[in-house]
Amino acid sequence: MDPYFIVFFIMALGAAIFMITAKDALPSALGLLTVFIALSALYLHLSAPLVAIFQVSIYAGAILVLIVFVIMLLTVPSERFQLFQRNMSYRIMGAVLGALMTALLAIGLKGVKDIIYKREIPEGFGHPHLFGDFLFRDYLLHFEVASVLLLVALIGAIYLSKKKA
Amino acid sequence: MGDFTMFNGLTGYILLASLLFGIGAIGFLTRRNTLILFMCVELMLNAVNLMLVAFSHFRADMAGQVMVLFIYAVAAAEVAVGLAILIALFRHVGSVDVTRFDALRW
Numbered sequence: 069m070d071p072y073f074i075v076f077f078i079m080a081l082g083a084a085i086f087m088i089t090a091k092d093a094l095p096s097a098l099g100l101l102t103v104f105i106a107l108s109a110l111y112l113h114l115s116a117p118l119v120a121i122f123q124v125s126i127y128a129g130a131i132l133v134l135i136v137f138v139i140m141l142l143t144v145p146s147e148r149f150q151l152f153q154r155n156m157s158y159r160i161m162g163a164v165l166g167a168l169m170t171a172l173l174a175i176g177l178k179g180v181k182d183i184i185y186k187r188e189i190p191e192g193f194g195h196p197h198l199f200g201d202f203l204f205r206d207y208l209l210h211f212e213v214a215s216v217l218l219l220v221a222l223i224g225a226i227y228l229s230k231k232k233a
Numbered sequence: 234m235g236d237f238t239m240f241n242g243l244t245g246y247i248l249l250a251s252l253l254f255g256i257g258a259i260g261f262l263t264r265r266n267t268l269i270l271f272m273c274v275e276l277m278l279n280a281v282n283l284m285l286v287a288f289s290h291f292r293a294d295m296a297g298q299v300m301v302l303f304i305y306a307v308a309a310a311e312v313a314v315g316l317a318i319l320i321a322l323f324r325h326v327g328s329v330d331v332t333r334f335d336a337l338r339w
Contacts, residue, residue, distance in 0.1 A: 084257070086258030088273065096272055097272060107279055113276065114289070119301050127305075129310060132277065135316070138268065152265060187236075189293055202295045221314050224317070
């Protein structure tokens with residue numbers, strides 16, 4: 069039992085449940101922010117300090133601010149609709165599919181014992197130096213493709229949000 | 234390696250990631266507010282990230298952490314384009330209720 073893990077496990081799970089049950093979009097976004105922070109704390113525990121920094125700066129910083137801006141733009145105070153899908157079959161199917169998905173993933177717990185072959189963490193594992201070495205040597209092409217993807221997304225977003233004449 | 238108990242080591246992380254992914258899936262399939270559907274997709278992506286980082290730690294392999302960076306790039310692209318589509322839809326329909334976006338239904 070690791071108290072650090074238990075604390076952030078409960079924090080992430082509680083915030084996620086709050087997120088999907090919250091009435092309005094803004095409290096939901098704050099629940100998502102709490103999940104991001106809890107996960108970044110867990111990344112620190114998993115010897116991934118650089119990923120933890122990315123988690124806070126990209127997710128909690130950039131993406132969540134973008135979502136909150138759009139909530140501000142799109143929320144009409146007078147608009148009131150039901151929280152969940154009105155159609156009963158949607159709700160039942162949603163709950164059943166979500167539960168099945170969770171069960172399917174958790175069944176993978178059984179085979180995990182064989183996958184861990186190296187428990188010893190080498191010296192300097194997760195250090196930004198090693199991370200950059202991997203990223204720019206073994207994954208350079210992937211990195212370039214990701215930059216092209218971001219460029220395409222940028223152009224697409226500008227085109228989509230432009231007012232048609 | 235020692236004893237393999239619940240809430241210890243990799244098992245706990247896989248459990249948390251599975252639960253977060255399942256919660257995200259349930260939220261995506263049952264909620265009606267499009268913005269919350271977006272956030273549920275982000276939650277599912279984060280569950281996958283947690284799984285990658287956990288496996289990266291327990292296998293002592295940096296590739297998992299590098300893969301998380303690419304997921305961040307894809308998530309950023311998805312949010313930028315998705316929110317732009319959502320704003321265009323809102324201009325067109327005047328609502329963020331998913332059940333109102335039914336022009337292409339049937």
